[in-house]
Amino acid sequence: MGSTHDTSVQTVVLGITGCIAAYKACELTRALMREGIRVKAVMTEAATHFVGPLTLRTLTDQPVAVSLWDDPGSSPVHHISLAEEADVFVIAPATANVIAKLAQGRADDILTTTALATEATLVIAPAMNTHMWRAEATRANLQTLRDRGAVIVEPESGELACGDVGEGRLAPLEDIMDAVRYELSRSLDLSDRHVLVTAGPTYEPIDPVRFIGNASSGKTGYAIAEECARRGARVTLVSGPTALSDPFEVDTVRVTTALEMQAAVRRAFGDADAVIATAAVSDFRPEVFSSDKVKKGEAPDSVRLVRNPDILEGLGEDKIDTVLIGFAAETQDVEQYARLKLESKNLDLVVANDVSVPGLGFGGDMNKVILVDRHGTRELPTASKRVIARSIADELSRLLCERDIRL
Numbered sequence: 001m002g003s004t005h006d007t008s009v010q011t012v013v014l015g016i017t018g019c020i021a022a023y024k025a026c027e028l029t030r031a032l033m034r035e036g037i038r039v040k041a042v043m044t045e046a047a048t049h050f051v052g053p054l055t056l057r058t059l060t061d062q063p064v065a066v067s068l069w070d071d072p073g074s075s076p077v078h079h080i081s082l083a084e085e086a087d088v089f090v091i092a093p094a095t096a097n098v099i100a101k102l103a104q105g106r107a108d109d110i111l112t113t114t115a116l117a118t119e120a121t122l123v124i125a126p127a128m129n130t131h132m133w134r135a136e137a138t139r140a141n142l143q144t145l146r147d148r149g150a151v152i153v154e155p156e157s158g159e160l161a162c163g164d165v166g167e168g169r170l171a172p173l174e175d176i177m178d179a180v181r182y183e184l185s186r187s188l189d190l191s192d193r194h195v196l197v198t199a200g201p202t203y204e205p206i207d208p209v210r211f212i213g214n215a216s217s218g219k220t221g222y223a224i225a226e227e228c229a230r231r232g233a234r235v236t237l238v239s240g241p242t243a244l245s246d247p248f249e250v251d252t253v254r255v256t257t258a259l260e261m262q263a264a265v266r267r268a269f270g271d272a273d274a275v276i277a278t279a280a281v282s283d284f285r286p287e288v289f290s291s292d293k294v295k296k297g298e299a300p301d302s303v304r305l306v307r308n309p310d311i312l313e314g315l316g317e318d319k320i321d322t323v324l325i326g327f328a329a330e331t332q333d334v335e336q337y338a339r340l341k342l343e344s345k346n347l348d349l350v351v352a353n354d355v356s357v358p359g360l361g362f363g364g365d366m367n368k369v370i371l372v373d374r375h376g377t378r379e380l381p382t383a384s385k386r387v388i389a390r391s392i393a394d395e396l397s398r399l400l401c402e403r404d405i406r407l
Ligand SMILES: Cc1cc2nc3c(=O)[nH]c(=O)nc-3n(C[C@H](O)[C@H](O)[C@H](O)COP(=O)(O)O)c2cc1C
Pocket: 016, 017, 018, 019, 020, 021, 044, 045, 046, 047, 094, 095, 096, 097, 098, 127, 128, 129, 132
């Protein structure tokens, strides 16, 4: 993440693909550079038929990547160094072809390989004939990319190079610039913050093979941890049992029970600027743990349960200036319960969702949440957990700034 050279200057890697609008990438380059942004151009082979690499080389004062097999001089693996240097990866104009390749995760040229390797947000500005733009395949590919967190700068309607009039013309330069400015501003907005995230379920053992658990997949918490790390935070993720692999550049602590989670959270809480508690901590645990497997014929009629500690409530009681964000999975009166939780647990924000809606929430990739804080309630549109993670990181960034002003 970020430039490996002068980190005080932000870097946009600008991907250019094979369409008539490719010449507009030159204007975009100049506009970016006027704002002090370093631009590194990556072109597909098709793009070089529309605009010369030498033009981009001269405008950017940087080598231009056009092939995986070029010798870039400074780096042995050019696509990886470019991917790491990008604070934002802009593809403008983007062809239908490159959008399809990105959606599939293909990596058969320098542009798509770099795009697949980068951690930076992708800002994609499509340009194409109206029928290509409206094609079902293009719509589906763009939705896939949106769900993965790419920002799509929608094309406008107008006269197209092919003579048609309709949607598909590259968005105005200022729209693309606005999207890039916004993404650059949030690419490092959590720098120097320590964010503690909890995720997943807890398992409360009855015997060595049986437990009380719940259906939390951990996906939301992992996506939030990853997003905060990407935006510069030091992240500790305390995770119950999940099938997910440790997020990149996140200190992941694996636990099983609620008591273990509480201990791990307490250890990290001291120097945390913020806690985002997404874990579905079991409210109860069996009073007795049998160290031997309970035989089928010897099963008790009932299992006596005792209450687990409420980890978040404990943090709310002890916090001085730590930002606390809690989650509420409800099946009815979602907003009402969320507001109750906000106040009773001394939280700064509650992210609430209705887990009774089929296909949303637990387990799936999509969710629909409302954000409840002291100022009011805001409903976010149905989106992938990755996109929701970004909105929650935006909220966190805002709450940390408000806290800084108070301190
Ligand atoms: C004159 C001409 C103009 C083109 N304009 C576009 C365009 O605006 N949008 C698009 O998606 N494809 C356009 N194409 C088709 C792409 O160049 C073609 O799909 C190519 O394979 C894209 O390669 P790339 O995605 O690797 O850059 C055009 C082709 C030609 C010959």
